[in-house]
Amino acid sequence: MSRLDVKKTYKLFIGGKFPRSESGRYLPAKSAKGELLDNYAHASRKDFREAVVAARAAVGGWGKASAYNRGQILYRTAEMLQNRAGELVAEIARSTNVSSAKARQEVTLAVDRLVHFAGWTDKYSQVFSSVNPVASSHFNFTTPEPTGVVIVLAPDEPSLLALVSLVAPVILSGNAAIVIASEKFPLPAATFAEILATSDLPGGVVNILTGKRAELVPHIATHMDVNAIVDGAGDAEISPKLQAGVATNLKRYADHSSADWFSAKVEDPYRILDTVEYKTAWHPIGI
Amino acid sequence: MKTKLSKISTKRVVATSTHAVVPLKDRKLNFGNKWDFAPAPEDSKSYVIASQHELFINGKFVAPSSGKYFESINPATEQKLTTIAAANAADVDSAVKSARKAYDKVWSKMPGRERGKYLYRIARIIQEKARELAVLETMDGGKTIKESRDVDLPLVAAHFFYYAGWADKLKYAFPGKTPSPLGVVGQIIPWNFPLLMAAWKIAPALACGNTVVLKPAETTSITALRLAQIFQEAELPEGVVNIITGAGETGAALVNHPDINKLAFTGSTEVGKRIAQSVAGTKKKLTLELGGKAANILFEDAPLDQAIEGVINGIYFNQGHVCCAGSRLFVQEGIYSTVVKKLRDRIQTLRVGNPLDKNTDIGAINSSAQLQKIRELVQSGVDEGAELTQTQCALPAKGFWFPPAFLTGVTHAHRVASEEIFGPVLSVMTFRTPEEAFERANNIPYGLSAGVWTDKGSKIFKMVNKLRAGVIWANTYNKFDPTSPFGGYKESGFGREGGLQGLGAYCRLD
Numbered sequence: 001m002s003r004l005d006v007k008k009t010y011k012l013f014i015g016g017k018f019p020r021s022e023s024g025r026y027l028p029a030k031s032a033k034g035e036l037l038d039n040y041a042h043a044s045r046k047d048f049r050e051a052v053v054a055a056r057a058a059v060g061g062w063g064k065a066s067a068y069n070r071g072q073i074l075y076r077t078a079e080m081l082q083n084r085a086g087e088l089v090a091e092i093a094r095s096t097n098v099s100s101a102k103a104r105q106e107v108t109l110a111v112d113r114l115v116h117f118a119g120w121t122d123k124y125s126q127v128f129s130s131v132n133p134v135a136s137s138h139f140n141f142t143t144p145e146p147t148g149v150v151i152v153l154a155p156d157e158p159s160l161l162a163l164v165s166l167v168a169p170v171i172l173s174g175n176a177a178i179v180i181a182s183e184k185f186p187l188p189a190a191t192f193a194e195i196l197a198t199s200d201l202p203g204g205v206v207n208i209l210t211g212k213r214a215e216l217v218p219h220i221a222t223h224m225d226v227n228a229i230v231d232g233a234g235d236a237e238i239s240p241k242l243q244a245g246v247a248t249n250l251k252r253y254a255d256h257s258s259a260d261w262f263s264a265k266v267e268d269p270y271r272i273l274d275t276v277e278y279k280t281a282w283h284p285i286g287i
Numbered sequence: 288m289k290t291k292l293s294k295i296s297t298k299r300v301v302a303t304s305t306h307a308v309v310p311l312k313d314r315k316l317n318f319g320n321k322w323d324f325a326p327a328p329e330d331s332k333s334y335v336i337a338s339q340h341e342l343f344i345n346g347k348f349v350a351p352s353s354g355k356y357f358e359s360i361n362p363a364t365e366q367k368l369t370t371i372a373a374a375n376a377a378d379v380d381s382a383v384k385s386a387r388k389a390y391d392k393v394w395s396k397m398p399g400r401e402r403g404k405y406l407y408r409i410a411r412i413i414q415e416k417a418r419e420l421a422v423l424e425t426m427d428g429g430k431t432i433k434e435s436r437d438v439d440l441p442l443v444a445a446h447f448f449y450y451a452g453w454a455d456k457l458k459y460a461f462p463g464k465t466p467s468p469l470g471v472v473g474q475i476i477p478w479n480f481p482l483l484m485a486a487w488k489i490a491p492a493l494a495c496g497n498t499v500v501l502k503p504a505e506t507t508s509i510t511a512l513r514l515a516q517i518f519q520e521a522e523l524p525e526g527v528v529n530i531i532t533g534a535g536e537t538g539a540a541l542v543n544h545p546d547i548n549k550l551a552f553t554g555s556t557e558v559g560k561r562i563a564q565s566v567a568g569t570k571k572k573l574t575l576e577l578g579g580k581a582a583n584i585l586f587e588d589a590p591l592d593q594a595i596e597g598v599i600n601g602i603y604f605n606q607g608h609v610c611c612a613g614s615r616l617f618v619q620e621g622i623y624s625t626v627v628k629k630l631r632d633r634i635q636t637l638r639v640g641n642p643l644d645k646n647t648d649i650g651a652i653n654s655s656a657q658l659q660k661i662r663e664l665v666q667s668g669v670d671e672g673a674e675l676t677q678t679q680c681a682l683p684a685k686g687f688w689f690p691p692a693f694l695t696g697v698t699h700a701h702r703v704a705s706e707e708i709f710g711p712v713l714s715v716m717t718f719r720t721p722e723e724a725f726e727r728a729n730n731i732p733y734g735l736s737a738g739v740w741t742d743k744g745s746k747i748f749k750m751v752n753k754l755r756a757g758v759i760w761a762n763t764y765n766k767f768d769p770t771s772p773f774g775g776y777k778e779s780g781f782g783r784e785g786g787l788q789g790l791g792a793y794c795r796l797d
Contacts, residue, residue, distance in 0.1 A: 127462065132786055134768035135445065142772050142788060227777075240568030247564040249732065250556070250575065250778045270464065270796060277776045278783050281751045283761045 010040035010186070012047055012210065013193035015054030016203020022046045027211065029187050032097030040186050043211035045219045048178070051207040052225050055149045055176035058204030063146050063174035065202075067122035073200045074118035074172060080199040081164075081192070082111045088191055092160060095185045109262060110164040116267045117168035124173065124272045137285045144276035146174035147252060148227035151220050153213065153242075155233045155257060159185040160192055162261045166232045169271040171205055175228075178207045180220075186210040213238060221245025228252035228275045232259070315632060324638070327645040329432045331422050336509060340371045342378055342532060343515035345385035346525025352377045357534070359509060362429035363642050363651035363686040371508050374531040379500070379540040382529040386471045386498040387546055389526030394498050395468055399455035406451030406493060408521045413444045416517065420510055424482055425642045427509040429651030429687070430605050432643050442767055443486040446785075449769035450490035453790060457495065460787050466794040468496030469572060470548030473541045475562075476511075477554045478504035478653050479608040479709075484553055485511050487784045489528060490769075495793035497549070499528045502541055504554075506654050508532040539565075547571055551792065553610075555707075556733070556778050574782025574792045576610070576774055578707045579735030582728030583613030583764065584718075584750065587621045589740035593762065595629045598713070601738055601764035603637060603691050606650055607711040608657070610779075611736035613764055614708060616693075616715045617724050623717050627676075627695060630715075634678045634691045641683065649711060652687040661689050661710030668694045668703035668714070705731055721746060725753040734776030738764045757783070 009026060011018040020026070025042035041047075062070070081088070085107045092103035125144055132140045150170045154163040159182035170177045181189030193208045209216070217238050220226065222245060229242050234257020246253050254274035259266055339356065341348040351372040359368050374382070394402070413420065420443075421435040430439070457466045472492045476484035481503055492499050503511035515530050531537060535558075542550060542565050549572040552562050556577040566573050583601050585594050601613030618626045642650030652658040669675050677692035693713035697704050703714045718724045728737055736758040739750040747761045757775045760766060767773065772783035782792045 130787055132770040134771050140771050243567035247560040252781055278772050278788050280772050281759045282766050284763050
């Protein structure tokens with residue numbers, strides 16, 4: 001007698017917890033051959049708004065954590081991902097029908113990318129800050145600091161590597177992210193959420209929603225408590241709508257959809273600058 | 288001196304008291320007429336303003352294809368200064384074409400060192416003509432000669448000098464990257480610092496190898512067109528900078544022109560949002576420097592007399608027509624009554640009147656429309672229960688004037704606590720703890736600037752960390768420098784102007 005497998009429903013990741021969609025909706029994840037793999041939660045507008053609340057709550061503590069501490073936590077996510085690489089390799093392979101070797105390449109690159117960006121937490125502000133030689137008798141310096149709540153739209157493929165490459169430069173400076181996962185292959189993102197949940201990353205710093213991008217986009221664009229959007233999906237229909245959202249509250253918009261996710265060029269500290277604000281402080285020099 | 292707005296006197300009132308003993312809290316400094324100075328007007332007769340101004344396209348002054356002109360007046364006298372060409376969509380198109388040609392054929396190919404030399408040359412000519420430009424700026428915009436001569440013009444020249452030097456050093460500004468120009472840049476600037484904003488926009492754009500189509504504000508176009516003559520004198524290749532004058536429609540035509548690679552706008556948040564909407568779905572890059580409602584936070588341990596001067600400068604500098612004006616004053620409770628008394632006495636000594644007089648502190652409001660807006664917002668403050676204190680001073684019979692004022696008893700719900708007045712009006716509120724101060728300072732959609740006054744260093748760093756604003760002045764206010772980046776958080780816009788960071792807005796990085 002063959003044993004019957006236990007199936008799970010993949011859930012959302014909001015504020016460090018794994019809720020189902022409040023809407024009660026779910027979608028079936030299918031393999032490249034069209035076989036049902038598992039069901040996953042279909043995030044609603046309300047789920048998205050809950051995620052913004054969780055992210056906003058997380059920004060304070062995460063942004064205040066020392067750069068050293070954020071670096072260690074990001075490095076911890078790399079450790080956890082390495083440790084559970086096999087699980088993700090299998091998830092990617094069964095979802096996307098790539099070879100295990102290709103899936104393994106994606107996962108190991110994702111690990112290396114986390115290690116790379118973990119090291120930037122206490123360096124990027126040294127590279128991009130300045131002490132400005134003003135002509136008057138003042139001490140004047142400019143430093144970058146996190147903008148706040150950032151929405152990250154992951155492309156469909158590579159479902160894990162692109163997500164990791166997009167999220168790491170956003171959160172390393174102290175932002176909190178809400179990721180809209182690959183629509184075509186949502187399961188690797190949902191599995192990655194389970195890894196993040198056990199990696200010392202405070203709840204709410206990364207939130208991952210699965211479902212339909214087009215349905216969430218109008219709410220992302222018009223949300224007044226979102227500071228920035230990093231668009232890795234680059235959908236011809238969706239991207240202009242996200243850009244138009246800039247007009248609601250002047251949220252920042254960056255497009256990285258044309259990246260080659262397997263290339264080392266993605267390890268670019270200038271991407272950190274998409275989601276920071278430069279602050280300049282002045283003080284007189286005198287007695 | 289507390290008056291209802293409707294009763295604001297325009298005549299000088301010498302404070303007199305009928306009481307034998309005035310209670311201490313009501314005592315005021317009585318300057319009588321001792322504060323009157325003999326007139327000291329800057330010479331304006333030696334400078335001739337042409338009776339008609341054309342568009343500056345492809346290195347030449349050309350008549351607008353619309354055939355239309357609008358009047359530009361001196362807001363201090365309401366006298367017509369000149370007529371200025373109104374550019375329509377066809378004019379905008381020819382300006383963009385000229386900029387594109389100059390970009391393709393000349394400017395993008397020129398070595399950075401040579402571009403830099405043009406900018407140095409422009410900076411020098413501006414220095415030579417600084418007094419003339421200052422006088423024109425004052426006549427056209429209403430700002431005091433003291434300010435245009437001592438603040439605006441030195442900064443204009445300094446900006447060109449600073450960015451001139453970057454032109455051949457761009458690779459050092461972006462470690463690990465190869466910078467290249469973006470192409471044709473459309474720039475729209477406001478009326479509060481006409482030449483300075485032109486310098487902030489044009490200098491970095493040219494240093495990075497872009498060509499420019501600039502639209503100055505409708506009420507303050509004269510000095511931008513004078514700058515065009517300076518470009519001619521500097522032999523800047525034709526089409527590298529084009530200046531098109533006109534109102535909102537001209538700006539919209541520029542924003543929507545398909546051959547623009549980048550737009551830079553300084554102005555209101557409302558218009559900035561409209562521009563962001565227009566740009567959505569295009570490949571145009573965008574930077575916005577928009578409105579503000581800065582908190583100036585005054586702690587009990589501040590050096591009080593310095594702080595009062597900083598508060599005065601923070602809000603009344605340039606008639607309050609400053610996007611980073613310290614228009615919300617948060618005073619720690621223990622010193623509230625002292626601060627209000629000092630403010631009341633200090634504003635009485637501010638001289639309002641002829642902007643060309645070298646002793647004038649507060650010039651004319653830029654336009655009748657702006658004066659109406661200031662009056663309407665101040666009236667809303669009074670209607671909502673705030674108390675208005677305003678100087679009593681004689682005002683010229685003609686022109687647009689608003690004597691410096693502050694409102695006390697303001698709560699967060701009042702319009703004057705959150706809306707940008709863009710005039711010489713301060714909203715005064717109180718707080719108890721540093722946490723309350725930064726929470727309330729941040730509780731607003733804007734985030735351009737903030738001020739902190741305290742003698743305690745650790746408190747300054749705490750506040751600098753906590754305030755969500757792009758520029759924070761500690762124990763000083765309204766200081767600017769070409770090496771220092773300027774720009775806002777949240778709805779005050781995005782991108783920075785000035786400094787090394789200001790180059791990023793005008794370069795493509797590979």
